[in-house]
Amino acid sequence: MTATALKHTVSTDTWQPLCAKADLVAFSGVAAWLNTSEGPAQVAIFYLPRQRSQGQEKELYALDHFDPFSNANVIARGIIGDVKGSPVVASPLYKQHFRLEDGQCLEDEDVKLRTWKVAFRGEEVWVEK
């Protein structure tokens, strides 16, 4: 990969603050409202504090809170884990797994949750709309 491909600018106006770091629950999820270009959306924010033995790169993930299998907003209340090396969340209702990285459902290739870029800025959590 060339250096240019990595270059991206964080333009401040597409990012918005969502909540405080203290609102998060380590190794688990919380739900939040986000204003997106397609209107307001419920997002699930997962916080996986980096640990010694882990190779994982990201600490924060944002996915749809909406579970397409149950049509209920419950994803943030799922259990976190990893399946074959990728971090996933299991839907609390019917237990399908969704990859945190890209929202892909592991049981059904046609189902994918939306994902957003999310990062800490100081003690705040910011998301790209």
Place this chain on the structure above:
Amino acid sequence: MATPTKLIIIGNGMVGHHLAEQLVESGALERFEVTIFGEERHRAYDRVHLSEYFSGRDADSLALCEADYYTNHGITLRSGEAVTRIDREQQTVITAQGSYPYDQLVLATGSFPFVPPIPGNDSEGCLVYRTLDDLDAIQAAAKNATNGVVVGGGLLGLEAANALRDLNLDTAVVEFAPRLMPMQVDNEGGELLKEKIEALGVQVLTERATQRIEPGETSRLRMVFQDDKVLETDLIVFSAGIRPQDTLARECGLNIGERGGVVIDDQCCTSDPAILAIGEVALWNQSIFGLVAPGYQMAKAALSTLTGGDTHFSGADMSTKLKLLGVDVGSIGDAHGTQNPGARMFRYLDPITQVYRKMVVTSDGKKLLGAMLVGDNGAYDTLLQYYANGIELPKEPASLILPQQSGAAPALGPDALPETAMICSCHNVTKGDICTAIDGGAADLANVKGATKASTGCGGCTALLKSVVDHELEARGVEVDKSICEHFAHTRQELYDIVRVEGIKTFSELIEKHGNQDTHCLGCDICKPAVASILASCFNEPITDAAHVPLQDTNDTFMANMQKNGTYSVVPRIAGGEITPDKLVVLGQVAQKYQLYTKVTGGQRIDLFGARLEDLPAIWGELIEAGFETGHAYGKSLRTVKSCVGSTWCRYGVQDSVGMAIKLENRYKGLRAPHKIKFGVSGCTRECAEAQSKDIGIIATENGWNLYVCGNGGMRPRHAELFATDLDDEQLYRTIDRFLMFYVRTADRLQRTSVWRENLDGGLEYLKEVILEDSLGINSELERQMQHVVDSYQCEWANAISDPDKLKRFRSFVNDARPDPSIIMTSERGQLRPA
């Protein structure tokens, strides 16, 4: 393509259905245009498990295929349409609705129950036991009845007796022969069986020939016997044998056996080559086969005949293993030793534990010709293999039926079986077939089942199949992977021991020290809740503590049960089902205030549905204020102790069942286990609390309490087994302490006590040795552990609402306090429910 052959199958029973399934699976269907006629209104169902209809299964769950199976495969099923005549000349079948031409016809009409020609046998209240409709009729008749009689003490008769008993009727069995199950057991066995069955409260009358049935005085009917003795009863179920349903065949002039049955050859052809017969209607080599496995083999032979193959029917083994009224009965080969001149017999009779075993061997003592078991079928699988495969008996053949030191049945290891050993007779799967499947890529039990269909019939071969598969996999160097998931190369039991021995108190420490290093070390939704449960069983720290909360399933995290729209149900503990009016009022007020749907549960509590996540703390605040505590309905833990009112109110009660239920519920509440645990306590043998369907069932006796264990309701009901009798209160607690802790320690994840018990090597005997005789020397430790759990109990909700950090999670959204607008309710019967 050539025009398809018009194939008509008469009878949509087990065997007729099996033929259709074989046609589908063999791919031969495209050459046929198949029409099936079924006289019953239900599509083919599992008659073998018919009696489960009374223990909760319905027509749909007993059905042998999905409702659209036939249509999906282009087969026409005409249910509720009986064939009334076969016109062989025109090659048509005639029904009330029309006539239908055939090129090939298959008779799979089964049999009908034989009703002895006794005057009055058609009175109201005289019934039979064969179809779902029969069972509906029995159920309806039982509504206004207090007692019932089964005529016929054979296999089906005893099954019918059990059903009547389950319907709460005082039940009697009337048998013409001098003993029960005359076909399967001898005099000794019959006597033992009779004792066992009478101990269950079923009256057994042998050598009784009913002369007539007339209106009764105290009951609906009266039976008059040969000696003019009488028996009054409200209903009579005839189960005096079956007769082949061969009327159609008779009337169109096919060859019929002297005592009924459509004569077939090895190809299943009748005397008219265009007509085949299979299942219980068919007579092969002078024999009718009244079991499903031979019927399935005939279906396979018939398929082969229809498609030009060369699979023949060559007879079938009639060995059977049954549990009748909870009593094991097994019969293998020549169980009476009457078919083999010179045969010798070994007999073992234990009048105390009521076990009888008999072996019939060749005169040189080398081969097993037959066997009979009453009271314990533990040796059945092994004996059957000796018999079916002609394996040479050990030097001391008696060792096979004598009690073993360890209590375990003398198992014939899978490696001793020849390739031809029949493992699953329902689907004709041999050990060789299993090896072929494994060599063809089936790398675990599930895949072997998928590839061979073994153990998907009557299920009798499950244990044997598993041991053969495990053995063959191991022989091929495949390590049988018992790991709980990809994060730990350990079973739940091993993890439990590690946690206990090393005193590990958190998931992160456990995965750090004992997890697989190549994964991300996050764990997953399999191992995390399992470890959370182990930690709770061992240390009983609050599950919502920061270190434990990410491990929990959503129900444990939020201490409520998530329902399908993402709201929760709230179930406060109502120990023993006893609640004061004041508390009842509070429940009503809380439900009104938070607009909760209320329903009484099967466990004698009140369930409040539709609570929003963000309302849970406030709801619990009010409930705790009123003196309620959490009911753990969300946890894999003790749920409820159901009780009847007992001696306090009930005129039959012999002990205070409610008092005991409350003591037990308070003792074991909060105990986290591999799966949920339910108790029941009844105040007398009438068993109104249904304790025998619970993990722990307690029934009051004049002298104390009888303890039953490992029962289950739910998907696979199982009667609890009597474990100890006449215990006083203290003995009862100690025994349950040990039993539960032993279960917690050794069960697999999500394994109820019933399944755990079925998989326990050595079975009930072993369990009794461990718990009652302390054969492993662990009882004081088990008791200590339980005492720790009891002493460290705290209400999880009380703990959570006093901790602002824990309450942080109970917010709809971290950046908006408003509720989730997409939860929409509508009202029905005066309450709210999800729209």
